[in-house]
Every structure is written in structure tokens, then in C-alpha cells.
Amino acid sequence: MLSYDLTPEQDMLRKTIRxxxxxxxxxxxQKIDEKxxxxxxxxxxxxxxxxxxxxxxxxxxxxxxxxxxxxxxxxELARVDACQAATVAAENSLGIGPIYHFxxxxxxxxxxxxxxxxxxxxxFGLTEPDxxxxxGGSKTRAELKNGQWVINGSKxxxxxxxxxxxxxxxxxxxxxxxxxxxxxxxxxxxxxxAGFTAREMHHKMTWRSTNTAELYFDxxxxxxxxxxxxxxxxxxQMLATLDSGRLGIAAxxxxxxxxxxxxxLSYSKERKTFGMPISRHQAIxxxxxxMAMEIEAARNLLYKACWLKxxxxxxxKEAAMAKLYCSEVMKRVTDHAVxxxxxxxxxxxxxxxKFYRDQRLLEIGEGTSEIQRIVIxxxxxx
Amino acid sequence: MKIAVLVKQVPDTETKIRIKGDSSGIxxxxxxxxxxxxxxxxxxxxxxxxxxxxxxxxxxxxxxxxRTVESIRTALAMGADRGIHIDDxxxxxxxxxxxxxxxxxxxxxxxxxxIFCGKQAIDGDCxxxxxxxxxxxxxxxxxxxxxxxxxxxxxxxxxxxxxxGGSQEVYDVSFPVIVxxxxxxxxxxxxxxxxxMKAKTKPLxxxxxxxxxxxxxxxxxxxxxxxxxxRKAGKILQGQEPAQMAAELVKLLREEAKVI
Ligand SMILES: Cc1cc2nc3c(=O)[nH]c(=O)nc-3n(C[C@H](O)[C@H](O)[C@H](O)COP(=O)(O)OP(=O)(O)OC[C@H]3O[C@@H](n4cnc5c(N)ncnc54)[C@H](O)[C@@H]3O)c2cc1C
Numbered sequence: 001m002l003s004y005d006l007t008p009e010q011d012m013l014r015k016t017i018r019x020x021x022x023x024x025x026x027x028x029x030q031k032i033d034e035k036x037x038x039x040x041x042x043x044x045x046x047x048x049x050x051x052x053x054x055x056x057x058x059x060x061x062x063x064x065x066x067x068x069x070x071x072x073x074x075x076e077l078a079r080v081d082a083c084q085a086a087t088v089a090a091e092n093s094l095g096i097g098p099i100y101h102f103x104x105x106x107x108x109x110x111x112x113x114x115x116x117x118x119x120x121x122x123x124f125g126l127t128e129p130d131x132x133x134x135x136g137g138s139k140t141r142a143e144l145k146n147g148q149w150v151i152n153g154s155k156x157x158x159x160x161x162x163x164x165x166x167x168x169x170x171x172x173x174x175x176x177x178x179x180x181x182x183x184x185x186x187x188x189x190x191x192x193x194a195g196f197t198a199r200e201m202h203h204k205m206t207w208r209s210t211n212t213a214e215l216y217f218d219x220x221x222x223x224x225x226x227x228x229x230x231x232x233x234x235x236x237q238m239l240a241t242l243d244s245g246r247l248g249i250a251a252x253x254x255x256x257x258x259x260x261x262x263x264x265l266s267y268s269k270e271r272k273t274f275g276m277p278i279s280r281h282q283a284i285x286x287x288x289x290x291m292a293m294e295i296e297a298a299r300n301l302l303y304k305a306c307w308l309k310x311x312x313x314x315x316x317k318e319a320a321m322a323k324l325y326c327s328e329v330m331k332r333v334t335d336h337a338v339x340x341x342x343x344x345x346x347x348x349x350x351x352x353x354k355f356y357r358d359q360r361l362l363e364i365g366e367g368t369s370e371i372q373r374i375v376i377x378x379x380x381x382x
Numbered sequence: 383m384k385i386a387v388l389v390k391q392v393p394d395t396e397t398k399i400r401i402k403g404d405s406s407g408i409x410x411x412x413x414x415x416x417x418x419x420x421x422x423x424x425x426x427x428x429x430x431x432x433x434x435x436x437x438x439x440x441x442x443x444x445x446x447x448x449r450t451v452e453s454i455r456t457a458l459a460m461g462a463d464r465g466i467h468i469d470d471x472x473x474x475x476x477x478x479x480x481x482x483x484x485x486x487x488x489x490x491x492x493x494x495x496x497i498f499c500g501k502q503a504i505d506g507d508c509x510x511x512x513x514x515x516x517x518x519x520x521x522x523x524x525x526x527x528x529x530x531x532x533x534x535x536x537x538x539x540x541x542x543x544x545x546x547g548g549s550q551e552v553y554d555v556s557f558p559v560i561v562x563x564x565x566x567x568x569x570x571x572x573x574x575x576x577x578x579m580k581a582k583t584k585p586l587x588x589x590x591x592x593x594x595x596x597x598x599x600x601x602x603x604x605x606x607x608x609x610x611x612x613r614k615a616g617k618i619l620q621g622q623e624p625a626q627m628a629a630e631l632v633k634l635l636r637e638e639a640k641v642i
Contacts, residue, residue, distance in 0.1 A: 008452060008455060009578050009579065009581075009582060011452075012452075012455065012456060012459060012573065012578050012581075013575065013578055015416075016459075016572050016573045016575075016578065019572060020572050048574065049572055049574050049575060050574045050575030050576050050577075051575065054575065058576075063575045063576055063579060064579065065575065065579070073575075
């Protein structure tokens, strides 16, 4: 039984987020991007709308929504501004997700209520200067000494990791090495712990109004009970987190492609050359037809992956496909959108330049396109 | 305090309107329907008034086909407490019978102190229903309201309305009152995600328009819908001395456009 109807709640949610993005984000998105400014005001507004903790249970302060609803929300934010979409998606899947799915009841009670209102944020520290795609190669170490974890090492590119309202980070670290086998665990480190420094990173080409951090751990000591879930489970926790996280990145590709397409379509009807709107030149019209077709296909693939997850079925392969495809569709769509704008497409006064820049991250973050192809091909049995 | 909001579902302002083959109405297939924009101010003011009053109940009343429920749910998601859907199947309502039906529903509900509505619906743009309901219920009405301040005794309000030439009038009205909301009355809130989920479980009653209407009949029948004529291209005066062009412009405004 195939049905393409969304529920009335999903329709209403899309309209609400779209109105919010148009009214509250659009007027300032370009300006804060230019200044590399992280907007606390928008985080507060997005928090009161209920955009943090979307898929987690109301008993822990979340909204209890399905993944398709979550993805629609990210899509609508990204249609207007990749940066706010990124702040929200990273917070839901990387900040809140691991604590909710793997944390002890005490950890959940302690952190989730404030995280779910957007009063505080949380980072997920996986990537290191020398370990990105090869996340199992973490060098950061956590040693259990006298009932306390002592952490040493560093992390890089950590979203929401160094804001004024960051309450802490989840750190993936090597917790012991026995017979050459590395045991990996995740540990919660509250902001302000002695020896823990978070530094904002600047001069990004993409996602300029998101908060990206370098983290340093110099004999950082936290109680043993700050272990996330079970000892030695860190790698599995990370893989599960990334499977769901991919749906959010895919939604950013889909929404960004949609936004760039709409800008290009409307520009093409206004811009005249050789006595007619450029949309009437077949070379331009065919680009627009291709863009619309690819967006449609991307949406179907992503929504199907969400559907599988919401049904409790395996979705790893489809999530990787959706992440890969949606980000590559946005690449092609933004490229066409810039071309359709001609010289104006290269000027930041027009929205397509930002879409073009923001797209680039989607093929790198939460598993590069190469890594997605590895995931898919392994699922195929290669 | 019982507060009612009258809401209408209308085609989205960006919809391209198409006329049915037999000219009996507009083609509704494929149209995106939304809450009438002026009604959004009414919903917001109703919820705000309940909050300021420190309690009460906001009831959303809407007449229309089954899809109208979407608009009621939107108001419930924003924070209204319950809905009444008046099913108008088989009825071609004009402003007069619409007012009659809504007034009858409000009477049936009973005890409503403040009724908020949009000053007009952007589909028919008749702007007659609010006044009709006021007349039928025999209560005060303030149209084109831009400010609503609950009185300290909470039994009335100071309502500011826009009149011609940029002036404002302020009314000190005791309840019950019906208020036609104008743009600028407030900034409608967004339905929050938890609000959207909660709306699903809020009570929604269904009434039949025909039963509320009784013996009355519509006074207007809709015989022929046509699209407005396409706007002609504008004229640009050029190539002459400024004084000459000004004289030409005055002449055209007088003789061709007939606006002066
Ligand atoms: C703005 C931003 C936000 C980020 N947010 C976070 C965050 O919140 N938390 C976090 O932990 N990380 C975050 N990251 C880091 C991101 O996930 C990594 O950059 C990404 O995983 C790639 O790792 P790397 O940069 O070390 O590249 P590398 O792993 O060094 O890869 C370099 C190149 O080699 C390719 N490659 C690597 N291995 C293989 C292979 N086996 N086969 C074929 N090709 C291969 C890659 O695809 C890539 O093209 C963020 C990054 C950015 C830029």
C-alpha cells in the first residue's frame, strides 16, 4: 500500500517551520553569515518553537515526533538558511541523540530538559585533527583512575561545541588498550571542567553562522558516572548516531536544493536576454526541468529512508544513499542556480551564492561521500 | 471568560485561481487552502486575551467543507482550546446566511463574551459577516480594530480602530462584543511543535449548517464567475520636454484613465 500523503500534523509542521524561517531567519541570515555570527536569539526562538529534541519522548522534554516530521523541519529550515538547519540538526542528532539513546536515567534527567528547550546546547566530539573518516583511530585517551576519568587529547570541527550556552560535550576516547585492541568509550564532559578548553573556529567557507569548535583536554577529570552507557560501547554508539544523523544531513541537501531551485526559477522568469525571459531559452528551461526532477527523486528517497526508520526496519543503506544523493543533488542544483543567475550568481546580494557555498559541507560532514559509498557498497555485500 | 474566534479557510494568496467549466464557481482541486490572514490576527488576539485574563476558553468556529478542519486544527495548535466545525455541505452560502448560521452556533454555545474575527475574508472580500453577526446577536461591534486592551474590570475593553485619513477612534466597550481584526493588531504566534501534537487531541464538535439555518434562504445566488480582465500594459511617456510630458500626463489621466 503506497501512500504519498503526509499526515495533517506533518503538513501543519511544514507550514509552521516555513513561515518561521521566512519571517524570522530570512531577514538576517545573510547578515549573520557575513559576520560569522552565531545567533543566540534565533536559538532561543527555535527552542520555543520546539525544534530541539524533536524525536525524543515528551517524558524527557522532547516532542515525540517521528523521523519524517524531523526531516521535514530540517528541510524547511535549510530551504532558507543552511546554518540554522545545521545548528538544529547537529543538536538533535549529535548533541541530544546520544544522551537520550545511550545515557543513564540520571544523565538524561540532568541534561535533557534544558537541551530540549534550547536553553543549552551540547556538542559531539568525534573528529580529531588526525582522525576524521577513520574515527576509530581516535588518539584522545580516557583513563580510569581512582573512580574518575582523566581525559587527554583534542577534537576538531565540533558543532555547537563552544557557544556561550554550550553545557558540555560528549567525547569519544580510547578508554584502554589491551593486547593491541583499543577499547572506545564516550564520556560526558561539562563545560567549565578544569583543563577543558573550547575555542571557536572561524574563517569557514560554509555554515558561517554556526558554532564550530576545537576542543582541548588537558588532564580533564570527571566522575566515573559520566561514562555514556557502557564502557567499550563508544564505537557502536557513534555508528548508530551517524546512521540517524545522515537523515538530517540529507534533509539539508534536499531543503537547500529546493531553496536554490526556487530562487533560480523566479530569477529566470524576470531576467530578460534577447527579448525574452531566460526561462524561455531552452538551455535554461532544461536546467530547471532537471533540477525539479532531481529534487523530486531526492525527496522520495529521503522520505522512504525515514519511513523505514519510523517503521523500525533496517535503514542504514537507505540513509547513506539519501545523504549521498541529496547532497550531490544540491551540488548540481546550486551549480545550475549560479549559472542561471550569471554574474549576479556570484554576488552575495543574491541568495544562490550562499546556497552554493553551504552545499559543500554536506559531502564532507558526518561521513564524506566516499565513506557513504563505502557504507552502501558494504551493505551490498562488496 | 468564553472567547470565540470565527475563522474561514480561504485559497492561499499565491494561488492561481481557475474558473470551473460551467462558470458556477472556482476550481478547488489543487488549490492550497490557508487560514484567512486577517483571522490569524483574530486567533492571536483571542489567545492573548485569555492569557491576560488569567484563564478562560478559546473556541474556534468555522463553517466550510471537511477540509476546513485543517484551519481549526491550526488555531488549536496555536493555543485555542476546542473547535466547532459547521459542515456546509449542500449550501451555497452568501454573507447573510453565513452570519445567520454563525450567530445561531454562537447562541447555541451560549455565554460567549468576546468574539474575534478577521475584518474580511480575502476570498470573497465582502466584509459583511462580522456586522451581520453583531446585528443578529444584538451586540456591539468594532471593525478594523488595531488595538485591543482588556479593561481592568475584565468586563470590557478599550478598542482602537482605524478610520479614514490615518486617524484612529477609541471605543470603550462593555462585553459582549464582536471585533473585526485588522493587520497590525498583533503578530500572530507560530504554532509550536508540541502545540501541533496537542491539537490532535483537543475536542472538535461538528454541527450542520442546514440545521442552524432553519427556514432562511440565501439572498444571493451565484450565477456566473469570470476572471477579471487582464491588466493592459502601462504607458510610458518619453522623449519630450518635462513640462510637455506633465501636460500630456494630466490629459491622459483626465481623458483616458478618468481619475482626475
Ligand atoms: C563545519 C563542520 C562541522 C562539523 N561538525 C562535526 C561535529 O559536530 N562532530 C564531529 O565529530 N565532527 C564534525 N565535523 C567533522 C567531519 O565529520 C569530518 O571533517 C569528516 O568526517 C571528514 O573527516 P576529515 O576532515 O578528517 O577528512 P579525512 O578523513 O582526512 O578525509 C580526507 C579525504 O579522504 C577521503 N577518504 C578517507 N578515507 C577514505 C577511504 N577509506 N576510502 C576512500 N576515501 C577516503 C575522504 O572521503 C576525504 O575525501 C565537522 C566538520 C565541519 C567542516
